[in-house]
Amino acid sequence: MESRKWGNESRSNHQPTGVGSAEEARIIILERGRGMMRKVLKIAVLTIGAWFFTAGNSWASMVVYEEVELFDTLSVLNDTFTVTDAGTHMATLTDFDFPELMAQSGMAVSTATELLGSLNAPGSFTFEATPGEYFVAFFGEAGASTSYGMYGIDISRVPVPAAVWLFGSGLLGLGAIKRKKA
Secondary structure, three states: OOEEEEOOEEEEOOOOOOOOOHHHHHHHHHHHHHHHHHHHHHHHHHHHHHHHHHHHOHHHHOEEEEEEEEEEOEEEEEEEEEEOOOEEEEEEEEEOOOOOOOOEEEEEEEOOOOEEEEEOOOEEEEEEEOOEEEEEEEEEEOOOOOOEEEEEEEEEEOOOOHHHHHHHHHHHHHHHHHHHHO
């Protein structure tokens, strides 16, 4: 009988005890492999399903309003935008520092009757919005050494974190497994 050494174990290439033939051993191994493949397939389907579910909701982070402008000396912007989905939105004012920092800048978001948030420097804030029309205002003064400034305004819906969706789908999967075992 030929024997091979694998680490600290010694293994023989003879049939395991308790199995009648090599064919029966092969069938047992195949059955165990099929069972394992079914489990792996179920996990893969749940994972891919959760991924599509969360990716399907990534549209929720859509941009509602966007403006980028290179201006000379002073800039004032008053514009409207429409919100179609209720929820938390984030307004961001960016000074692109091109060709230098702006001397002053500010932004405000409001409805026709209520101020929802404002900034007196680059930054961001969140606000709750329902479907309807909203207003954005911006003022900016270019830096002292050049007479140019560049800013960006971005207002977008804040998405539900993907972790929440993955956690929920994981709980559903565990519940389904427990139910099946019972």
